[in-house]
Amino acid sequence: MGVDDLQVLGPWTDPATFAALAGGKARGLYTLHNGGFRVPDWAVLGTDVFDRFLIETDTDVDLAALVVKVTSSDDLATALAAGAELRAAIVAAPLPPTVLELIGDAYDRLGVSAIAVRSSALVEDGLGHSYAGQFDSFLNVNGVDAVAGRVRDCWASAFSDRSIRYAFAHGQPRAAAIAVVLQRLIAARASGVMFTANPITGATDELVVSAVYGLGEGLVSGAVDADSVVVDKSTGTVLETTVGDKDRTYAPVGEQGYAVLEVEQQQRERTVLADAELAELVEWGRKLEADIGAPQDIEWAIDVDGLWLLQSRPITTAVGEGAARGAVLRGAGEVVADDEQRIWDNSNIIESFSGITSPLTYTTAADIYGRVYHGYAKSLRVPAEQLRQTDRWTPVLLGYFHGRVYYNLLHWYRMVGIAPGYPLNRKVLEAALGVDEPLPDEIAKTLRPYTFRTPLARLRSRGVTTVIYVRRVFGIDDMVERFMAEFYRVYDEYDALDYSTLTGEQAYAAYRKVDRDLVERWGSLLVLDAILLTCTGLMYLLTKLLLPKAPEWFLYAVVGPGADVESAEPARAMTELAQFVRTDPELVSLINSTPPEQIYDALGDHAELRGRVEAYIDRYGYRSLDELKLETPDLREDPASLFIMLRSAIGRVGEAAQHSRGAEADEYLDANLRGFRRRIYERLRGKVNRSAAHRERLRFCRTRAFGMVKRMIRVMGRDLVARGVIDEFGDVFSLTVQELRGCYEGADTAGLRELVAARKAQRARDAELVAPARFVTTGATFGRAELARQGWVPVADTPAATVGTVLPGTPSASGLVEGNAVVVDEPRDVAGGILVAYRTDPGWVAALPSASALVIERGSPLTHVAIVARELGVPTVVQVKDLTKKIRPGMRIRVDGTNGTVTVLSEGDLRNET
Template identity: 50%
Template sequence: MSFHAESDRPPPHVLTPSSEEDVIAELSGGKGRNLHTLTAAGFQVPSWSVIGLDAFAAFSRGSGLDERLESLLDEDWESRAGQIAAEIALLIEAAPLDEHIAAAIALAYTQAGGGLVAVRSSGAEEDGTEHSFAGQFDSFLNISGLDQVTAHVRRCWASGFSERSLRYRAQRGLPPGTGGVAVIVQRMVPAERSGVLFTADPTAGRTDRHVVSAVHGLGEGLVSGAVDADTVVLDAATGDLLSTVIGDKQERYDAGTGPGCEVSPVADEDRKALSLTTDDLARLHAVGVRATAHYGAPQDIEWAIADGTLWVLQSRPVTTLGPAPEPQGELRLWDNSNIIESFSGVVSPLTYSFAADTYAKVYDSYARALGVRGEKLREVQEWTPHLLGYVHGRVYYNLHHWYRMVRLAPLYPLNRRVLEKSLGVAESISDETADTLHPFTPGPGLRGRMVRLVRTAIFTGRFLTIRKAMDTFHRDFYRAYEVFNNVDYDALPGDETYRRFRRMQRELIEKWGPMQALDATILLSVGLLALLTRRWLPDAPEWFTWAAAAPGQDVESAEPAWALAELAAKASADAEVRQLLDRTPDADAYRALREAGHGEFLAAVDAYVADYGYRSPDELKLEVPDLHEKPAGLFTLLRDAQPGAAGRGAGDRGGEADTYLDQHLRGPRRWLYERVRNKARAALTDRERLRFCRTRAFGSAKRMLRAIGRDLARTGAIDTWDDVFMLRLEEVRGAYEGMIAHTELKELAALRRRQLAADAELHAPARFTTHGAPYWSGNLERAGWTGGPAARSGARELRGTPCCPGVAEGPAVVTDTPRDIGGGILLTYRTDPGWVAALPSAAALVIERGSPLTHVAVVARELGIPTVVQVRNVTTEIRSGTRVRVDGAAGTVTVLAEPEPPSDSRP
């Protein structure tokens, strides 16, 4: 056994929520990994940092302690565990700290917020799959000041060699001194109420109820047994109160200022009072449902409530229920990530089925373009129709299939990581799972390697010539698009419109496949850029890579924002037009402008609709009219626009990246970095052009399918023309191809409309797993599909992924439609490309879902709007009117002041 570390080992790590997942997994220990998982999943966790496992190795090596430890832990260590533990504790307490270790401890204390903190051990093997090490290591509460923190870090290190830890190892046949102990430094919460939540009854072994134990003040009294807790049992599905037992609160643990916990008497009137309010119980139930769904098993959750915020301190599996039965059937991972940008909330069956059919055709064509043939192509065709799922009216990525798709291109390990970033996926799948996902059965031996080599060569050719291929595609696309777009489909017979729709699918959509090499190009080039940034610019801010890869101010998708700002400037320059727009309802504005003789301004409006009429909110949802059909939406955006706010070049984040590069990177490295950067920028520019094509293709499909709906209504097949959205694409096809009777369609439409209304009332998780048939065997119930809105925790600061630097303060506008922003801070669960025109009206942009490569985030960077994405629960925690500060570089959203309550106007 040896405790020596490498002679050239770098300074010890201090890990934070923004640290890379692989570093967290390697160096943070069991509790540290758990804190990172909770934080990344969006739970409200007190600020923390971890002094990595490598810190003790460096301390031991630098102080000469490692040789002494090795001699103490000889072959006879089991019989002398108590004596050895005491001697090691004295050695660790007395050994000198070098400046690197001392600096790491000071940094960890600072990053946890300073002041009063908890110092907690985090064993490398703790909470493992084979051994839990529960209760084997020490934790200390209410520690204040760097000297005290340093002293308690030493005590945590020593607990890795405590008598109980050594005997635990001996009982399990484990050698001493392996693994090591990381140390967590975490801000203390001045708890008003605290306790433990079990999301299954650990005594009765029942998973249909939650059990809450709670006390006033700090939960250490509950753990130690010094305080008799209140116990509340809740229905696991509904959160309804089933039973309550009020504890005899003879003492209360308070968060004092010294080490340990201070005990104080409880007033007589409090002894019989329930520690928890109805709102507390609702929030605890919501957290329990989320945690169980997230981990896939019942959880034992430590929590505290302070200043109205529910904090999650720790979560571990409930270990007393006995082994759960192994779930049966194929594992599927569902994630709405940035698909919610295109298909938000509940969507119609026609929208889903058209989208799923389009994805299947495109990626089947992509596989063909990479040379996949024969039996391998047939295997690909087994999963391409199922890239998207439809659960209770919501669209989800069937995520494992997307990993299979990414593996069609070379450099899979790099590309899958960038795929997760670009989709905005909150957590990675394990390497073990990722390695099992193939687009088709890999060929063995030399033949398999040759097939992969050929596919790599084909991809490389497409990678190198993607710009030329894009130019050719755009030329052919717009040539065909002009043919399909300039037709009055309502004037055609229904079967002729259907025939043209099928032709449009062949000519505009099925030829899209080879262009998916562009997505692979983005994954590869952005992945390489991020890799070079980490290697050569390790101190670069988190937003830097996205700024370096920004397409530039000529990105086509920003055109609607610039065009709307110019239109707003025209309106502001004419007082009569401005006054008319301000006093006229949006639905009547076009007619009012015409009657008032403002022909020149109407010509500008018509030009905007002609160019960008398909780019409107929910543009890919077939059931939502675009600006061509309902131009009132343009006047809604126009009234809210800030004239001149989106001038070209306003957000020159690429220039900021250039300045940073000039200061920190030169020579051959700079040359190579710029080559990769230019490839990434060009690919992202082309992607925005391609997305505009997608918008127009969906716009054409929308016009055709609406005309088909009116034809079906005229024939009596459906009651009203918009019932067509309640049908699936294959049923529309069946109506014209003789595969379904017209008499079936009315009942189908009525049934689905009722079901969609019920689905809209459900709370949908962002990510969940199922086994076997998703709707069966309690899959969705376990995943957290519940009725009603999520409860607020009262958090004052939320964190997300920095996307565009800058700081803005103002009133929050929490909305699911891009209107009435008025220069406020725009907070939304998701966006879609149709929101671009509203961006100039926002001082900052905060998106709960999505990624730095979300379409609106890309454009926001070009407009210089401070932007943070992936801010969990922001639309639950913050209400409209709340004054907030957004820091786009730090990725934080801070509540400055709650909105004033509405005045009571009653006499």
């Protein structure tokens, strides 16, 4: 039945007419109904009804002209003013008889009293932008007069301030006409939303269900804390359940509206959905997504008759840009065949990025790794075609799982294959990375960085690369010196800036220039790592040939960057600072008894110490614990960590320093190797030592560069708070580097607040998981259930090691020490104890003077801290499996740095044999 040429729309309407007039929300209902899903009865007043209202309404205001003004003005203020005038006119104007009659017809079709009246604009629920929450909907509307009033309110909402601002902010069309859906109201026991892809991570193999008691108004408005369940889409396995504080429920009451009722305590503590209800909902979600062919945002409700789907729209944040965001939170964003495996190993990457690492740090590091290794291949004259092939794997050398950074291990073997000597270099790579499980030869041999059309092309390219590589081997000293001169030119320029006066735009411009300049130059210097791998491998072979009976500690003691390596300077400077403090009992008391965060302010009466501290910060202020993590403040921003390390160093001043094994290595050489063979050995030894020293210098430059970038990002973070893009300064680290750049390059920032909040909540959940040292994924779509099977499980109690337990590891610095274990996740208050850590980073160097020995669960003898520990004579064992799970704080242990063991002692079995 229709009125003139107007008609009520519904499932009976032909598709073309429906698509033209019904609007986005109604399109979703049409799809659900025709797909066989259980949907409450509904009918639609199309946009042609609104158009008839504009034409036939008796009013002094030209409604159609105002619509044009709202939708066509390029000036936001003009559009908002016209919108306000139009809304007032719509609400005040009487409805024409033809329109009233059609509303009555639509209402009668539903055959019930209580209905929901929902907006359905043409621009709503599109693939790009949903306009979610921009237009009005009303629940529990009873009677035709009330329905007519709510229809008019829905029309007016099309021209609300929020919808106009939304359209301007997103560069989208403003609503020119709006349809209205009338739908039977479900007296819901429970209701909520379901996303068939994770809108937080972008993971397409997960569904996310939110549920509340009663009507969904409490969930939509945010007034009720919903239950949230994450489900593996393929298996239906529940991956994560968060029980909300459901203290209120929304229920229909009276002729219109709803009431807010209190929920009994017993109901609050259990989940809204029973297992069977959740399973049915998940099954419907899977089917709907498969039918439509895209992830869906679905509203649902459950009443005494069972489950109903109320509406469905495309997810606008889980695909496209959301999928890229998902790569930030899981995996590497790499395109992988369904049967293709990837091996993830944290090895000594945790020296740089320990524990939970921010999205900004991870994406910055992944971006830099990709570009510098591309530059490395280019510097060795890899042909253009093969260089393009490297672009498939250099950007994904790292992966990101539950907030932790991993090596995408197979690609690192590919990277080693760029330079000559792959069979030898990959063995040294495994030692350098500290991997527990070397890759089988049958796999390692297949990992080529690129392929060639013909064998001749391959020979030609490898010949050119080899010649250039050999030249670099002999010219590396000059290369490093040229780089250092250029680096410090750039560094001194930007370190001298007054960052307190920079605007966000100025800081971003400086950041982009530094990023381009340094990354471009750094690529060619990565040949040093290849040279070090080659020379270390040759050193190992030569030692086995000429000194077959050499002890295990010998190879690590005979090579090294030298005691005067630049990166050990902070540790020596800290020792000197501690020696000065020890001369004054009052200063010792101040450092030992005052909270570290208060000491700097308390130095006002101690001018000389304050001057020395400021000199230390002036020289080493770019350093910090976890110094490559952008979110960690440096000493200039937070000097508290300086005093933590100073307190520990004070306790060690005056004790006998551990002697370095380097002298013993020379004695062993004098006794066992002479003449021509000794000269050959020393020639190669000198090359390895110089290369190691160069590498430490470059790592020190990297630390300085990250310190400089930290200062720039902190300016940008505070600027984004002032602009209202994020809520607080620390939120900048929850952005990816691409999102941060977008904030200064014109990208849409409207959804960043919500994205940051979701990532922070996810970070808290990730922190509760054990991170396995190594695991394997197959294909690109692996879910949390698969990860859990490989060790990503909540932290569980692990029995402590018993007396007499011997934990084997890798010897790194010789010596025998017994003492109390100090298990820490950052360098603090070791005070002569044995420092036990899961991992370390270069920032831990300043804590070494306070430790009698060092034991690290992860890492390798070639990591930064292990190298410096050898130079300082601190006995060290690395790669001790499950160390921090089995050794408890205060346990008495023996560290044998010569044989690489850690032994648990009884309370009375303590002696010192340093």
